[in-house]
Amino acid sequence: MKHIANLLFEVRILKDIKRSGYAFLGSGKESIAEHSYITSFICFAMAKIDPDIDSEKLVAMALVHDIAEARTGDFNYVEKKYSMVNEAKAISHLIKHLPFGNDIKNLIDEFNLSETKEAKLVNDADQISFILELKKMADTGAKGPEKWLPVVLKRLKT
Numbered sequence: 001m002k003h004i005a006n007l008l009f010e011v012r013i014l015k016d017i018k019r020s021g022y023a024f025l026g027s028g029k030e031s032i033a034e035h036s037y038i039t040s041f042i043c044f045a046m047a048k049i050d051p052d053i054d055s056e057k058l059v060a061m062a063l064v065h066d067i068a069e070a071r072t073g074d075f076n077y078v079e080k081k082y083s084m085v086n087e088a089k090a091i092s093h094l095i096k097h098l099p100f101g102n103d104i105k106n107l108i109d110e111f112n113l114s115e116t117k118e119a120k121l122v123n124d125a126d127q128i129s130f131i132l133e134l135k136k137m138a139d140t141g142a143k144g145p146e147k148w149l150p151v152v153l154k155r156l157k158t
Helices: 002-013 032-049 055-064 077-082 087-095 101-113 117-139 145-155
Strands: none
Touching: 002 087, 032 055, 032 117, 055 101, 055 117, 087 101, 101 117, 117 145
């Protein structure tokens, strides 16, 4: 039980870690937990549209897709070019001694490989969540979100 409580505390930290990409946009803010929530809800909606999707896997994958950032922090696309993040090590340490640790690792591995239908949909939900933020920023008068939309649309896989 102690190990589960420790994991839950680390996941709670995601509420305090801000996503770093908004610095490039000049406005907007979002915690990793906020991002994971909306991404998970997008996946919930996707699963309702297509009955052939494994809805439990889809939502669970969305919930854990950025969990390593509780230990590594968030690196945007530019920072990733110059930084070495050992996500596998962070995940290994996060799930150590958990009775469901392999479930988390398998979901993250599947997400990162992005070969299955569910993994591709979670990757798309990840991008759709950013598109929703760009729309909110544009609707509230921020300058620049429209330049990022074509970049994000190219990342969609389904």
